[in-house]
Amino acid sequence: MTAAFPALAFAGIGLMGLPMTRRLLAAGFPLSVWNRSPDKCLPLVEQGAQQVQTPAELCADAGIVMLCLANTEVVGEVVFGPGGIVEGARPGQLLVDFSSLEPAATRAMAAELERRCGMRWVDAPVSGGTPGAEAGSLAIMAGGREEDIERVRPILAHLGQRLTRMGDVGAGQVTKLCNQMIVACNALVIAEVVALAEQAGVDASLLAPALAGGFADSKPLQILAPQMANSQFEPIKWHVRTLLKDLDGAVKLSREIGSATPLSGLAAQLMRLHGSQGNLQRDPATLVQLYREGEA
DSSP, rough: TTSSSSOOEEOOEEEEEEEEHHHHHHTTEEEEEEEESSGGHHHHHHHHHHOOOSSGGGTTTSEEEEEOSHHHHHHHHHHTTTGGGGTTOOOOOEEEOSSSOOOHHHHHHHHHHHHHOOOEEEEEOOEEEHHHHHHHHHEEEEEEEEHHHHHHHHHHHTTTTEEEEESSHHHHHHHHHHHHHHHHHHHHHHHHHHHHHHHHHHGGGGGGHHTTTTTOOOHHHHHHHHHHHHHHSSOOOOOOHHHHEEEEEEEEHHHHHHHHOOOHHHHHHHHHHHHIIIIIIIGGGGGGGGTTTTTT
């Protein structure tokens, strides 16, 4: 495995990037890492990773460079900004982007990267949160050439339980927006349900086990409902800002292609309201505070 892929590189050591890179190191892949806040790389250096000073240096030895970054703007900066990946990239190398971005921007950046230096792009956003990243059970939805996705499949098997090619570059990002529409709307209705049960005198901590296996059951229900019922908002496993970014992306895409997304539009407004109350960096379990009396 590691002979076929002698070296990897990874930019973005955050909530998701840290456990993903730890799994790659544990699997035996030589790994170069970069992060805007360099100290976040220290646990990986202790595990055997090589830390570099600029994104361009990630391309020195690695055939495959992976990204897990906050948004479209940050990816653009890391790839095309001063000291960016484009300055070190060469033909035959592959960029695999786990970030959640705008599909049109992904297609534009992929075309520019290939035109400027011959490096090809696979958009491979993931679902499963930090528990999935730690367990290697992420769902990975990919867009790109079939041969490029097959090239990285043995590597991504260490990160996810399933890798599905959804189409050409950008198709992975469209699929992730669909995923986030379901997750975000689900999270908001779970918050309503927990608050309603509490105010009606029902023990909301029993909702998740009571509904397990029924049509209302879901992973978000089993994860969020107990956290909401117990006001357990830490440790933070993901961020309100992430759901809001992706809901905004879904609404933008729907306008571009003439599709209707009324529920996701309303969810974006509610998420933005919650974020405006100082919750952008907090866990989505805090959404229950929108509906509890005296906590909104």
